[in-house]
Amino acid sequence: MNPQDKPDASRLVDLASGPGPECFPVLVMTNGLIMYSICVKAVFSGHYHRNAGGTYQDLDMVVSSAIGCQLGKDTHGLRVVVVTAEKIVHRYYSLDELSEKGIEDDLMDLMKKK
Secondary structure, three states: OOHHHOOOHHHEOOOOOOOOOOOEEEEEEEOOEEEEEEEEOEEEEEOOOOOEEEEEOOEEEEEEOOOOOOOOOOOOEEEEEEEOOOOEEEEEEEHHHHHHOOOOHHHHHHHHOO
16 A cells, blocks of 8 residues: 555544544455544445435435436436535535526535635
């Protein structure tokens, strides 16, 4: 493993004390050895042809619909995800919503913060 492959130290979890209640620990292993543990708060995936998701302990699983063919009642669209040091905010927008209204101001404000 290259040193640049290791995540920012602020995301690492002390294996002795645990991850704390706000995140889910994921162990990163190389050649069968635990190299480090990282704090994961959410997992995003897509192309399920409908929106879905759930929670396991403190880990959110968010599944976004495909942009094309829909199998459920969800409309064609996409999910906007904004990650800051404090939180993860996500919202699904139909293509019609995006073309008519755009992304809501609160998400745009979060994206503008540095």
